[in-house]
Amino acid sequence: MSAALEFETYNAIVQLHARYASAVDANDWGAWVDCFVDDCVYRIQPRENFERGFPLATLSFESKGMLKDRAYGIAETLFHDPYYQRHIVGAPLILSASDAGIECEANYVVIRTKLSELSTVFNAGRYIDTIVRTSEGLKFKLRQCIYDSEMIPNSIIYPI
Template identity: 70%
Template sequence: MIKLDFNDHFELSQLYADYASALSSGNWDLWPEFFTDECCYRLQPRENFDRGFPLATLSFESKGMLKDRVYGIRETLFHDPYYQRIVTGAPVVRKASEGRFECEANYAVFRTKLSELSSVFNVGRYIDTIVRTPDGLKFQSRLVVYDSEMIPNSIIYPI
């Protein structure tokens, strides 16, 4: 078992809660700010992850690429509007060293289309590397491993 001091545990929990809150609010400009400049964000089906296959549904290799995705969401992607609500479990720290944490947390994403009932959109787990920066804790890498082999036509918003 890894022992963290209270401040580290609180900061990690707050990072996960702030991330879920930002994405649930639809304020997409906040999303890249949770990451270091040199980062990795990948969305991958569990089947590929478990087999060691590198194929991912989405893969971004820098904060600049995340900002490009935000631009795409706002300006170029056309889709039926919907709301997204993310619920995240408490992060489990798998490894910790000075200023670096390897964590996992379960998540569930609910989607609400206008004039429709809410539905479960996507569930899985985050596998993260988090580093301490002068601006606080940031994701250096976030691998989003979703459980279902079937996903809706497209995933527009970050998870």
């Protein structure tokens, strides 16, 4: 981005990132869904597929409805060993900003803590986002979690 972003907008992006991390770390799937506009895309994809141009993602959702289905799945249908997750998100790098939206990236690390176990690095990667302005503030139009982690430690249940 050549033009400087107003502090207010930059701050709102940081707040959205923080709100997102807070939602997924608190298992508040309703708040997670609310970070997105209705017509959204959310993907968790291995870096390998992303860079080689393979379309397969570990999860790929194309609407807020699909996100709600995942939220229901986590709460009601997916059996899993319980765990906490903790997101550490780096400062957003703003790539472009216009009335249509803001394109930005941020590094992330997710630490997983299983009950009675040590905390371990669960997933590390980069968010690639398109953020749009709505009457309820900034929301994700697109969030891609492109992860370096070559092996998923068994499974990914909660959103990254």
